[in-house]
Structures are given as C-alpha cells and as structure tokens.
Amino acid sequence: MKINLEFPEDFLWGAASASYQVEGGIYNVDWTEGAKIGKVPMADDRVDHYHKYEKDFALAKELGQNCQRISIEWARIEPEEGKFNEREIEHYRKVIKDMKSKGLEPFVTLWHFTIPIWFYKKGGFLNSDAPEIFARYCNYVLRELHNECKYWDTINEPIVWASNGHMRGNWPPFKKNIFEYFKAIKNQAKGHNLVYKENKSRYPNIEIGIVKDNINFRSDNMPWNRIIRKFTDYHWNHYFFTKIKNNYDHIGLNYYFDSFIGRKPNWYLELPKNDMNWTLSPEGIYFVLKDLERYKKPIYITEAGIADREDKYRASYIKDLLFYVHHAIQEGLPIKGFMYWSLLDNFEWALGYEKEFGLIHVDKKGHRKVRESAFVYKRVCESNKLEIE
Ligand code: BGC
Secondary structure, three states: OOOOEEOOOOOOEEEEHHHHHHHOOOOOOOHHHHOOOOOOOOOOOOOOOOHHHHHHHHHHHHHHOOOEEEEEOHHOOOOOOOOOOOOHHHHHHHHHHHHHHHHOEOOOOEEOOOOOHHHHHOHHHOOOHHHHHHHHHHHHHHHHHHHOOOOOEEEEEEHHHHHHHHHOOOOOOOOHHHHHHHHHHHHHHHHHHHHHHHHHHHHHOEEEEEEOOOOEEHHHHHOOHHHHHHHHHHHHHHHHHOOOOOOOOOOEEOOOEEEEEEOOOOHHHHOOOOOOOOEEOHHHHHHHHHHHHHHOOOOOEHHHHHHOOOOOHHHHHHHHHHHHHHHHOOOOOOOOEEEEOOOOOOOOOHHOOOOOOOOOOEEOOEEEEOOHHHHHHHHHHHHHEEEEE
C-alpha cells in the first residue's frame, strides 16, 4: 500500500553548499595557509561554482528545488582589513539574483568556516576585537545585499568550528586549548549578537538566524554515562543558544549523526555506515528537532546528507530523514524547509575531495552528472509529498 505524506504549503526544498567548498579560486584564507604547511588538503578549482553557478542553479531547478543555500566568502569581500571589494559584492549580487530568477529562494550564510589571512594572523576569533571585526564585515554585506535576500545566517556551526580548530587541533588554527575553545565560542556569539542587533533594526524585513550543528546523543543505561550524555547534549546542542538569547529569527539545523556514549548494543553496531564512517541514523533528526522545540522559532533544516560515492544509500536515507521530519511537523514543530547537503560533490574539509555528498557528482575535470538519488528527491520536491510503501 502506498501512503502520501504531504508537507505544508510553501515548504522550501533545496540543497546547500558553502563558498570555500565549491567556488574555487580562494587562496587567501586560513585553510590555504594550513594546506601550505601540509596540515590539511588544498581546495582547488575543480568544482568552479564561482563561474558555473548559473548552470548549477539551473540543475537545481530541474531537480524540482525551490530554494538554495550558499555562503559568502569573507576573504573575497574583505581581502585586506577594512578594505571591501565591491566587485565581489557585485558577484554575489548576481549569484543571488540568478537564483531568484530561477525561482530558488536564497538562503545566505555570512560565514562558513574560512577566515581571511589577515584576520587569521591577528588571532582570528581569539582576538579581543573579533566580535567587532566580524560584525563590520557582516554589516557591510548586509548593507549592500539586504534587498536581495530575506534569509540570512551569520555563522555556520560555531561549535563544530571551535572544536575542530581549538580543541581537536585538526582544522586551522590547529590548537588544542580548552580556554581558547571557550573564548572562540564566546567571541563568535558576541559577533552574532552585534550583527543581529545592528541589522534587525535597520532592515526589519530580513531574517537573521544561526546555523547549529546538533547531534542526537544516546547512551547506555549506566548512571555515569547518562550524566555524561546530559552534559554533552547541553554543551553541544544548547550552550550556544544561551549566548545568543532573543537575537535570532530562525534556527538553521544541520543534522548528520548521533553519538553513542557507553556500550553500543548489537543492533546499533549493525546499522550501515556512510563513507564518513558515520552510522546511518535518520531517526536522530526527529529527536534533534524535538529538542529544538523549546526555542519556539521557525526551523529550517539547512543541512542533512550523506557521503555515498556509490549512491547506494542516498535515496533511501533522504526518504527516511523526510519521514521523520514529516512526523515532527505533524507534532506541531514549525519546520519550514529542508536543504540537502550538498548540491554538488565538493571539498570535504580535512578529508579533501574523497567524500562525495552531492546530488550531483562532480569529477576532477569539473564535469557534472546528476545522481539517480537526485531524481528520487526531485519527486518529493515537485510533489511536496513523500510517497512511502
Ligand atoms: C558543514 C559542511 C560539511 C558537512 C559534512 C557540516 O558540518 O557545514 O561544510 O561539508 O558538515 O561534513
């Protein structure tokens, strides 16, 4: 028997990407500095979305989508401290206009992980003026582009960024220092708050949100592990919200996996894994969404996806995710859109180009090929419903 699960009218369906991961031609950021000393791979120009965005958005449109998430590259806009590059603003203006002309509602993130070298050299988010420096860049972009786009997000995944760069030491600035970790988070939050306060009063028609990376934490029944689970859940999923109280209009949720504290049961160990070695746990999105209900804000799923070079699990994973998203909507959660990560195969940070998340495969020469799973997602986007057997 087939059942159709209908999504709300006006639901946004799309895909996401981030400037450094797809644009090419960006060689003045902390990541390129890290690549020069061999600590992370170098992103190259193979995807070249900077020049091919019209074609890519045309593909997204053909795939039935009606929104698209991108990010703006800070180092293009402000290549030297305080000097803003109007040509690059015009580039992004064209990009956003192109999306709109194709019927794709733009979602724009102001900062997705990479920082200009000049800021990196000043200590990045550890600099005591970091909040103002970050706000100055965002204010400039919003002054120029607020008329072009309604949905803005300041920061992509503050906790992931701070933990990889300041605690685990595997992303720039390659630090392992708990105090600096907290300082970086504090300064990101302060920067976000400045941007929100200054720009909401100036441009009341735009929405300014935050993109949070939430994990579904599970544990076994050992009391100690249950306590660790509670604490980790609070820190990873909610701490940042306590720092930006009342200063956001929507939540962008990025969901990828769950994390099991304690002894994993056999049924869990047997679940399939994706190419990142992450356990496929689509139901986790439901728990993570329910956990955001307390903030009483509209929620856009700004990323959820799977690295799956063979395209073996992608279609069913997307359908499973959407089943749980639909269930959460039925329970009254204000979920307004879903953006699959990612539109294109791209630079997967410290893992380079090996991991392929795209609805569209991109080879080394930049040729695009739509994957079979993208057509399954297309049926959902076009009909605004999920068909299940
Ligand atoms: C990030 C993306 C990344 C994806 C898959 C998210 O943490 O926002 O930039 O590619 O996860 O790892």
